[in-house]
Amino acid sequence: MNCPSLEEGYEACRAETRHWAKTYYLGSxxxxxxKRRAIWAIYVWCRRTDELVDAPDAAALDPGQLHQRLNQWEERTRRLFAGEVQDAQDMALWDTLQRYPQDITPYLEMIAGQRMDINLKRYRTFAELERYCYRVAGTVGLMSQAVMGLDAAFYSAPWSRCPDPTNCAVALGIASQLTNILRDVGEDRERGRIYIPHEELTRFNYTEAQLMDGVINERWRALMRFQV
Incomplete structure (x- = not known):
């Protein structure tokens, strides 16, 4: 394999981010x-991780095959953190990790979150769902914080200083994932997944069967108001 140049790596990440996450790209x-180049490199790694389970070709694979994919990806990620790159995008992330040092743990946690998508199609409680959201999105906050360099002086408004930037970054990631879940209820239903916790469906006397059938009634509307 020809060794990719660093510029090729960052350009590949820029192009992928622009194609797959247009508003995210514009914000970057x-x-x-x-820093924007580093964010592109992190985004591409996260997207690649997600696609191992959610890409169209993944639907034809059984759970064992999907877990094998993730096993291989986890090993590749560990090797990347040790300095072994396999393509241009790896090169960009490796450079990002040198410029903005961070622990491998959030990356491994995200892979663990993808494993949850293989093993779990339902969530009993909000605590279970929150754990999933942390793994697949709260971790992105941790990865991004390393690049953005947030500290206790960072604030979004003069009256709203953030006392703990790490918790704020994680909370933002979790909130974004919860928003995505509400947006994608129909799409997830087609995949046989229900992310809204069973305890919350029960609270509003709305059943999983009704959700799978796409029933829109007053109970559903009340449930959605509660979710929002």
Whole structure:
């Protein structure tokens, strides 16, 4: 394999981010050039991880095959953190990790979150769902924080200083994932997945069968108001 150049790696990440996450890409353009490139590299790794389970070709694989995919990806990620790159996008992420050092744990947690998508199609409680959201999205907050360099002086408004930037970054990631879940109820239903916790469906006397049938009634509307 020809060794990719660093510029090729970052350009590949830029192009993928622009193609698959247009609004995310536009937001990244507000960042300093070096940091925006790092964010692109992280985004591409996260997207690749998600696609191992959610890409169209994954539907034809059984759980064992999907877990094998994730096993191979986890090993590749560990090797990447040790300095072994396999393609241009790996090169960009490796450089990002040198410029903005961070622990491998959030990356491994995200892979664990993809394993939950293989093993779990339903969630009993919000606590279970929150754990999933942390793994697949709260971890992105941790990865991004390493690049953005948030500290206790960071704030979004003069009256709203963030006392713990790490918790704020994780909370933002979890909130984004919860929003995605509400947006994608129909799409997830087609995949046989229900992310809204069973305890919350029960609270509003709305059944899984009704959700799978796409029933829209007052109970559903009340449930959605509660979710929002």
């Amino acid at each position: 353009l507000l960042m300093p050039p070096r």
